[in-house]
Structures are given as structure tokens and as C-alpha cells.
Amino acid sequence: MNNKNLILNIENLVVHYETENGTVKAVNGIDLKLNKKRAIGLVGETGAGKTTTALAMLRLVPDPPGVIKSGVIELDGENILEKSIKELEKIRGKDISMIFQDPMTALNPVFTVGEQIAESIILHEKVSTAEANTRAKEMLEMVGIPGHRAKDYPHQFSGGMKQRVVIAIALACHTKLLIADEPTTALDVTIQAQVLELMNKLKEEYQTSLIMITHDLGIVAEVCDEVAVMYAGRIIEQGTLRDVFNKTKHPYTEGLFNSLPNVNNRKAKLQPIPGLMPDPTDLPVGCSFSPRCPYANDNCRENKPIPRWISDTHMVECSAYDDPTFHIARGEK
Amino acid sequence: MEKTNIVPETVLTASKLYKKRSQLADIWHNFKKNKGAVLGLIILGIIAVMAIVSGFVLDYDTQIVRQVVRERLQGPSLKHFFGTDQYGRDIFLRILYGARYSLTIGIVAVMVSLAIGGVFGIIAGYFGGVIENAIMRTCDIFSSIPSILLAICISTAFGASIFILMISVGVVSVPAFARVARASVMTVRDQEYIEAAYASGASRLRIMFSHILPNSLAPIMVQVTMRVGSAIITASSLSFLGLGIPAPAPEWGSMLAEGRSFIRDYSYMTMFPGLAIVITVLSINLIGDGLRDALDPKLKR
Amino acid sequence: MYKYIISRLLLLIPIMLAVSFIVFFIVDLAPGDVVDILAGTEMSEADIARIREELGLNDPLLTRYFRYMAGLVRGDLGISFVTNRDVFEVYMLRLPATLQLATSGTVVALLIAIPLGINAAVHQNTWRDSGSMVVGLLGLSIPTFWLGLLMIIIFSLKLGWFPSIGNDTPLSIILPAITVGSGQAALTMRTTRSSMLEVIRQDYLRTARAKGVSEKVVIRKHAFKNALIPILTVIGTQFGVALGGAVMTETVFAWPGVGRLIIDSINNRDTQMVTGAIIMTTMLSSVVILLIDIAYAFVDPRIKARYSK
Numbered sequence: 001m002n003n004k005n006l007i008l009n010i011e012n013l014v015v016h017y018e019t020e021n022g023t024v025k026a027v028n029g030i031d032l033k034l035n036k037k038r039a040i041g042l043v044g045e046t047g048a049g050k051t052t053t054a055l056a057m058l059r060l061v062p063d064p065p066g067v068i069k070s071g072v073i074e075l076d077g078e079n080i081l082e083k084s085i086k087e088l089e090k091i092r093g094k095d096i097s098m099i100f101q102d103p104m105t106a107l108n109p110v111f112t113v114g115e116q117i118a119e120s121i122i123l124h125e126k127v128s129t130a131e132a133n134t135r136a137k138e139m140l141e142m143v144g145i146p147g148h149r150a151k152d153y154p155h156q157f158s159g160g161m162k163q164r165v166v167i168a169i170a171l172a173c174h175t176k177l178l179i180a181d182e183p184t185t186a187l188d189v190t191i192q193a194q195v196l197e198l199m200n201k202l203k204e205e206y207q208t209s210l211i212m213i214t215h216d217l218g219i220v221a222e223v224c225d226e227v228a229v230m231y232a233g234r235i236i237e238q239g240t241l242r243d244v245f246n247k248t249k250h251p252y253t254e255g256l257f258n259s260l261p262n263v264n265n266r267k268a269k270l271q272p273i274p275g276l277m278p279d280p281t282d283l284p285v286g287c288s289f290s291p292r293c294p295y296a297n298d299n300c301r302e303n304k305p306i307p308r309w310i311s312d313t314h315m316v317e318c319s320a321y322d323d324p325t326f327h328i329a330r331g332e333k
Numbered sequence: 334m335e336k337t338n339i340v341p342e343t344v345l346t347a348s349k350l351y352k353k354r355s356q357l358a359d360i361w362h363n364f365k366k367n368k369g370a371v372l373g374l375i376i377l378g379i380i381a382v383m384a385i386v387s388g389f390v391l392d393y394d395t396q397i398v399r400q401v402v403r404e405r406l407q408g409p410s411l412k413h414f415f416g417t418d419q420y421g422r423d424i425f426l427r428i429l430y431g432a433r434y435s436l437t438i439g440i441v442a443v444m445v446s447l448a449i450g451g452v453f454g455i456i457a458g459y460f461g462g463v464i465e466n467a468i469m470r471t472c473d474i475f476s477s478i479p480s481i482l483l484a485i486c487i488s489t490a491f492g493a494s495i496f497i498l499m500i501s502v503g504v505v506s507v508p509a510f511a512r513v514a515r516a517s518v519m520t521v522r523d524q525e526y527i528e529a530a531y532a533s534g535a536s537r538l539r540i541m542f543s544h545i546l547p548n549s550l551a552p553i554m555v556q557v558t559m560r561v562g563s564a565i566i567t568a569s570s571l572s573f574l575g576l577g578i579p580a581p582a583p584e585w586g587s588m589l590a591e592g593r594s595f596i597r598d599y600s601y602m603t604m605f606p607g608l609a610i611v612i613t614v615l616s617i618n619l620i621g622d623g624l625r626d627a628l629d630p631k632l633k634r
Numbered sequence: 635m636y637k638y639i640i641s642r643l644l645l646l647i648p649i650m651l652a653v654s655f656i657v658f659f660i661v662d663l664a665p666g667d668v669v670d671i672l673a674g675t676e677m678s679e680a681d682i683a684r685i686r687e688e689l690g691l692n693d694p695l696l697t698r699y700f701r702y703m704a705g706l707v708r709g710d711l712g713i714s715f716v717t718n719r720d721v722f723e724v725y726m727l728r729l730p731a732t733l734q735l736a737t738s739g740t741v742v743a744l745l746i747a748i749p750l751g752i753n754a755a756v757h758q759n760t761w762r763d764s765g766s767m768v769v770g771l772l773g774l775s776i777p778t779f780w781l782g783l784l785m786i787i788i789f790s791l792k793l794g795w796f797p798s799i800g801n802d803t804p805l806s807i808i809l810p811a812i813t814v815g816s817g818q819a820a821l822t823m824r825t826t827r828s829s830m831l832e833v834i835r836q837d838y839l840r841t842a843r844a845k846g847v848s849e850k851v852v853i854r855k856h857a858f859k860n861a862l863i864p865i866l867t868v869i870g871t872q873f874g875v876a877l878g879g880a881v882m883t884e885t886v887f888a889w890p891g892v893g894r895l896i897i898d899s900i901n902n903r904d905t906q907m908v909t910g911a912i913i914m915t916t917m918l919s920s921v922v923i924l925l926i927d928i929a930y931a932f933v934d935p936r937i938k939a940r941y942s943k
Contacts, residue, residue, distance in 0.1 A: 474653055479919055485881070485912075490663045603784075611776050614777075619771065
């Protein structure tokens with residue numbers, strides 16, 4: 001991978017939350033690379049460490065109790081973890097933006113939406129207030145909201161429209177990398193589709209790179225070029241859409257696909273993954289997934305798996321592949 | 334970087350950071366963690382013991398009230414820890430005895446508020462509609478009279494005695510209790526286990542007393558502790574104004590009123606009774622704070 | 635918007651009526667009446683009865699009440715039987731001093747409480763926070779009148795910096811204002827703190843940070859404006875408390891306001907004055923609360939919207 005082309009380079013990121021009742025090991029050494037103008041889906045269940053990873057990229061991990069124990073996060077070549085607060089404030093909202101899950105609480109109720117969009121513009125670009133307000137209106141139009149509503153307050157908008165405003169704020173300064181943390185989870189399915197379509201369009205328009213955090217594989221298929229699957233703070237499988245969807249390698253990923261109800265075969269039984277995610281304060285000794293894995297052997301349970309590159313683009317972290325004849329049920333199509 | 338001590342919700346739900354304990358033990362455990370609250374409990378305990386014991390050990394007529402002109406206006410000494418007042422009475426002993434008045438008035442007044450306000454609040458919350466409206470409007474009206482003026486009003490009308498003092502201080506807190514009781518009832522009323530109780534045939538009265546009441550207890554308890562402190566202050570304020578317990582009773586407020594005439598040269602007369610009030614009320618407030626934090630850990634996090 | 639203000643004003647009327655009735659009723663319950671004081675020992679029973687009749691004191695309670703209220707509306711609260719002066723006039727004469735005290739006390743309270751409260755919330759669970767909480771709790775435990783006495787002992791008698799009695803010099807207001815203000819500061823500080831704590835955990839602050847807004851601005855602009863709403867309520871109620879609590883401070887400092895007027899009148903058995911003064915003070919307090927309610931609507935656009943549609 002060409003370094004100049006990398007918008008994001010994360011190496012061995014470790015983030016813990018140190019509370020009085022124990023240390024929560026949220027992120028346990030992940031490596032992530034994303035090329036410019038590409039979109040990657042970060043998939044996993046609740047508690048896998050996706051949000052923490054995203055917050056770490058903006059250095060917004062609540063501190064205390066969160067601590068970035070080690071790692072490198074390079075945004076377009078610059079190491080975020082070495083920046084001062086002032087430098088960070090310049091970067092946030094301009095080079096890297098994040099939108100969050102719940103649009104209902106993401107906007108400040110006592111300021112108009114126009115003001116909230118304009119604030120971002122004024123912070124990062126040398127323009128007059130009037131100019132910023134005009135551009136704010138333009139951004140609203142871009143996300144499909146009439147510009148004259150800039151003077152309205154958040155409570156006057158529906159959930160879907162609020163999320164559009166949130167997107168408008170995030171993209172107001174033509175950010176290079178947008179992190180979207182489950183942006184459609186709190187919305188109705190129909191609105192969901194609209195918002196995703198909007199994000200796709202803007203992604204093209206602004207040539208923004210995207211990290212889409214979600215637990216929904218369907219969304220990944222629609223919006224992303226690449227996928228990274230997280231479990232218990234590690235990325236256990238990563239690759240292009242084709243790699244992960246069609247040539248699935250990790251048992252957990254297989255489990256995720258199997259959990260989806262099969263529309264074509266209504267009689268088939270649902271196949272959830274048995275068991276629960278491990279307690280991040282008390283992770284298993286070997287592979288974190290081994291207690292729930294149908295293929296696990298003693299080696300898996302005793303030793304931590306190491307990343308294995310199957311192709312230039314496809315990585316899987318599973319000790320079962322020490323045996324070259326091993327394959328999972330979901331096999332290649 | 335944010336300086337908030339909040340673990341993201343998703344991280345919390347994934348881990349099992351909370352140990353299981355019985356509810357009461359849980360409350361006590363949380364309470365104990367608050368050093369201030371424990372300190373308050375200890376101090377209040379000492380004061381209560383002093384109040385009770387002084388009734389038995391001290392003789393009212395000879396030690397509290399009798400004037401000994403020879404010994405008047407002496408500063409603090411080994412013989413008289415806090416000195417003597419203008420009648421030669423030992424201030425330390427008077428303060429000890431005065432604890433009886435303050436604690437009794439505080440507790441009784443709040444009991445009165447609780448009884449009246451609580452009942453009205455529960456009725457308002459439970460029945461709703463016109464009844465609720467009428468009760469709450471009346472509460473609003475009483476609340477809009479500044480509390481000390483209301484207490485002064487009542488005390489003036491009915492004369493200065495310990496009994497009237499307890500009533501007037503109590504009446505002042507009635508709206509607050511009514512509101513808390515009503516809010517509690519309304520929260521609990523809509524919970525599903527009440528519906529379940531109805532479904533299994535319990536009568537309305539029974540539901541009110543055996544289900545709604547116990548679960549509304551927590552915020553009421555907090556109010557009680559908060560109000561005892563302010564009741565003591567209101568009572569001593571009224572006594573200071575001459576509208577409370579008549580002389581020569583050693584009520585802390587009236588002791589301060591007496592000491593005022595001698596403030597220039599004998600300031601100790603105003604220091605000690607005041608300190609007594611502050612320490613007593615402070616310990617009660619510490620307990621109240623600790624109780625509130627222990628009962629609703631979400632507030633402290 | 636105006637509909638809201640008007641409707642609140644209208645609501646004020648029944649409240650005032652009820653409040654004044656309660657005060658009137660309670661004071662009326664006091665044993666004895668003015669005639670007993672005026673009469674002395676020379677008058678005969680018949681004369682006393684006649685004077686009572688003339689003054690309308692034998693009429694039923696409600697009649698007397700309405701007569702009183704009719705007068706109130708005209709600004710006539712009657713003549714004090716003890717001092718022979720017009721009650722309304724005397725009250726208005728003394729009111730400015732109390733307003734001055736209540737206002738300066740509120741200003742002192744805000745200057746202390748808001749920075750401390752914000753500080754405590756932002757640094758939650760550090761010594762800054764616990765320290766402020768203890769100080770706040772202490773403030774709630776100190777009776778206002780004793781604080782006043784303490785101030786007099788330290789700053790007036792021992793140090794001689796400020797006068798302790800009366801309203802003669804510009805410096806006279808300092809000690810009384812600090813006394814009143816400190817009492818209010820305690821509650822205001824705690825409310826500021828809990829209100830800020832509520833706001834601090836809100837998601838929209840995270841959005842602001844993600845935009846690159848500096849922490850200082852996040853707290854001052856984004857958080858505080860939201861926290862202001864409950865703080866406003868406290869300020870309003872505190873002003874009402876200050877008006878009532880002025881009674882104690884004015885007594886201690888011999889401040890010539892309506893609080894002392896009430897106490898002196900009570901001691902003089904001047905029921906007319908007492909009734910009038912308490913009713914007037916209560917009405918004032920209600921008006922302040924109304925003004926705060928209106929201010930609410932300007933600070934919180936959700937409320938503004940609710941009442942403009």
C-alpha cells in the first residue's frame with residue numbers, strides 16, 4: 001500500500017478504561033489502514049470496541065477513565081497522538097469528523113441549526129459570520145433541507161432530518177475522513193435508506209474517505225468498499241467486500257452471516273452465535289472468541305492467535321488456520 | 334480532552350462491573366463510602382446523646398435557669414467551659430440542655446410536615462384530576478409566601494410557645510413534602526407491578542399502602558433529612574426574634590438574642606450558641622446528602 | 635409570546651387573592667384587637683363596643699376581607715392604629731432599602747455561586763468539587779442572623795472596617811449584603827453544580843468537541859446556556875427568599891427596610907401594618923417569580939416555541 005495514498009494508518013492501538021472496579025480492555029491492539037477516497041465498514045457487536053476506536057481517532061476518549069495505552073494513529077501522515085490540544089482542535093471538524101448514533105441528542109437545543117453548522121465553518125476557515133451563515137444554508141440544501149430552516153431549532157426537526165443536520169455539520173468544512181458511528185441505527189428503515197443514500201452521494205461529491213461503524217452487514221454492503229470485523233477489541237478479519245462476504249474465513253464472521261435470517265428459506269432455524277461477548281475486564285487467556293467457537297481446539301484456547309494474511313487485501317486472525325487443511329463451513333463460492 | 338468520568342454506555346453493558354448485594358445493604362454501603370455523611374452521623378449521635386442525658390443529669394431549676402449574679406459575664410474557663418451570661422448562668426450547660434429543644438422541634442415539625450404534606454401529596458398523586466389540581470394549587474399558594482414570613486405570621490397570631498413553634502415551622506414545609514410525595518406516587522403508580530397488583534385483585538387502599546408507599550420512601554427520606562436542618566434554623570430564627578420559646582428557656586436562638594446586647598465586650602455569648610446550631614444542622618445536612626447519594630447512585634456516578 | 639405573559643399575569647391574581655386571604659385570616663386570629671390597645675382603662679364597655687362598631691370590626695371575616703382588598707386595589711391599606719400613618723405610604727418608604735439589600739445580596743450570591751458551581755461540576759469528584767460541596771453545605775447550615783452577628787463581631791467590632799448599624803454610609807451595605815448573599819449562594823451553588831453535571835453528560839457537547847470547539851468554549855457557551863435554565867429558577871426563588879430573609883438581616887443590622895418594619899410592627903401589636911406589609915412583600919415575591927418564568931422563555935427556545943404557537 002502506497003503511504004502517500006493512506007488517509008488513515010492505525011498501528012497497534014490499545015485503549016483501556018481504568019475504573020475503580022477493574023480495567024476495561026476496550027481496544028487490544030488493532031491495525032487499520034485506509035486509502036484515500038475509500039470507505040471501510042467497521043463491524044461488530046455492542047462492546048466490541050468500535051466506538052472507542054473511533055473516539056481514539058479524534059482523541060475524544062473520556063479521560064479519565066479512558067487511557068490510550070499505546071499505538072500510532074496517523075491521519076494523512078500526521079500522528080494524532082502526538083498533537084497538542086490546540087492542534088487537535090484545528091483538526092477536528094476539518095480534517096476528520098465524526099457523527100454519532102443518536103441524532104435526537106446530538107444537537108444543542110438552545111442554538112439554531114444554522115448557528116451550529118456555521119460554528120464549524122467559522123472555527124476552521126477565515127470567513128465572516130455572514131459568509132459562514134450563507135454556507136451553512138448551502139450545506140442544509142446539500143443534505144436535502146430547505147435553506148430557510150437554518151433559523152429553526154433542533155426540536156423543530158424530525159429524527160431523520162436532525163441526522164442530516166449532523167451530517168451537514170460534519171461535512172461543512174470538506175473533511176478528509178468521516179467517521180460515522182451507527183448513524184442510522186436510531187432511525188426508521190425508510191429514513192435509514194435515505195440517509196445512507198445521502199452519505200453515498202456526499203462521499204462522491206466531496207471525495208471523503210469514510211469509516212462506517214455498524215453492526216449491520218447490509219449497510220456495509222451498500223456503502224463500503226472494505227470491511228474490518230472487530231471482536232473483543234481486536235480486528236479478527238479484514239479485507240475487501242468480496243474477501244469478507246464471499247470468502248469468509250473467520251468463524252465469528254461466519255457466525256454473523258449465519259445469524260441473518262434467510263428470506264428465501266423461511267423454514268430454516270435461526271442460527272445465533274451461542275454465548276455472550278467476553279467481559280472486557282476479564283478476557284479469556286487464548287483467543288477471545290474460543291469459548292463460543294464451534295471450531296476451537298486446545299491451541300486456540302491457550303494461545304492468542306496472530307494475524308494471517310491470506311492475500312494482499314485479506315487478513316484473518318484465527319489459530320485454526322495453523323492447520324492448512326482447515327476451512328469453515330461457509331467456504332468459498 | 335474531556336474531563337468527564339464517564340465510561341461509554343456500550344462499554345459498561347459489556348462488562349460486569351456491578352456486584353450484587355441486597356438493596357438495603359447496598360444503600361448502607363454507599364452511605365458508608367461518604368466520609369462526610371458518616372462524620373455527620375457520629376456528630377449527630379453525640380448531640381442526641383447529650384440532649385437525652387442532660388435531661389436526666391442536669392437540674393433545670395438550679396443549673397439552667399437560676400441566676401447567680403456573682404458569676405455573671407465571665408469568659409470561658411475551666412469552671413464554665415463557655416463562660417456565663419448576664420445572669421451568671423453557665424452557657425455550656427444551657428447549650429447542652431438547649432439541644433433538647435432544637436432536636437425536638439426539628440423532628441416534630443418535620444413529622445408534622447410529613448404527615449400533612451405526605452398524605453395530601455399521596456392523595457393528589459394517586460387520584461389525579463381535580464383533586465390533584467386543587468391540592469397542588471393550594472401548595473403553590475402557600476409556597477409563594479416566603480417561609481419565614483409565614484412562620485412569623487402564625488407565631489404572631491397564636492403566641493409564643495414551643496407547641497406553636499413546632500406547628501408554624503412544620504406548616505412551612507408542607508408544600509415541599511406534598512410535592513415530593515405526589516411525584517413519588519406518580520412515578521411508582523405507572524410501574525407495571527402496580528398493574529399486576531390490580532390484576533390480582535388488591536384493593537385501592539391496599540395498593541396505596543403496601544405498594545406505593547414503600548417505594549416512594551426514598552425521596553421522602555431525603556426531604557425529611559433536609560428539612561430537619563432548615564426547621565432548626567427557622568425555629569431558632571423565630572426565637573431570636575422573640576417569637577419562639579419564651580425566656581428563660583435555653584433555646585439557642587433566644588440565647589443569641591440575649592447575647593446580642595453584650596456583643597461588644599462579651600462576644601463569646603454569641604459565638605457558642607451559634608456554633609451549636611451550625612454544627613447540629615451541618616451534621617444533619619451531611620447525613621441528608623449522604624443519604625441522597627446513597628439512594629440514587631446515578632446522581633454521583 | 636405576549637399571550638404567555640398575559641396568561642401568567644392573570645394567574646397571579648387568584649394567587650394574590652388566596653395569599654392575602656390566608657395572611658389576613660391568620661393575623662385576624664390573633665387574640666385581642668386594636669381597640670384594646672387604644673382604649674386604655676378609662677373607656678366604658680359601651681364606648682369600646684361603639685368604637686368597634688364604627689371601625690367595622692364586628693363585621694364577619696369575609697366582609698372585612700373584601701373591604702380590605704378593595705382598599706388594596708386602590709393602594710389603600712388603611713391607617714396604622716398605632717402610628718397613625720398610612721400603611722401603604724410607610725411600606726413604600728421602607729421598600730427601597732429592602733430591595734437594595736435583596737438585589738446586592740443576589741449579586742453577591744451569583745458572583746460566588748456560579749463560578750464555584752461550574753468549577754465543581756467540571757472537576758467532579760476532585761478536591762475542588764468536594765471542597766465546594768462542603769462549603770455549600772456549610773452555607774446551608776449557618777443561620778443568616780448568626781452569620782450577620784459574626785460579621786459584625788469580626789469586621790465591625792474587631793477590625794472596625796465596616797459599620798454595623800443602619801444605612802448611613804455607602805459602606806453600610808457591605809456586611810448586610812454579604813450576609814444575605816452568602817445564605818443564597820449556598821443553594822445557588824449546589825443547583826449550578828447539579829445543573830451543569832446534567833448538561834455535561836449530554837451528547838451535544840461531544841458533537842461540539844468533535845467539531846473542534848475548545849473545551850473552554852464548550853463549557854462556557856454550549857453547556858452553560860443549557861444549564862442556565864434551572865439556575866434561573868433558583869435565582870428567582872432565592873430572591874423571594876431574600877425578601878423574606880431580609881427580616882433577619884435587617885433586624886441584626888438595624889437596616890431600615892420592610893423586614894424590620896414587620897418585626898417592629900409585631901412588637902407594637904400594629905396588626906394593620908403587619909397585615910399590609912406581609913401581603914405586600916408576598917406579592918412582590920410572586921411578581922419576581924413571574925419575571926423569572928418569563929425570562930425562562932427567552933433562554934430556552936423550546937419553551938418559547940411552546941408558548942408562541
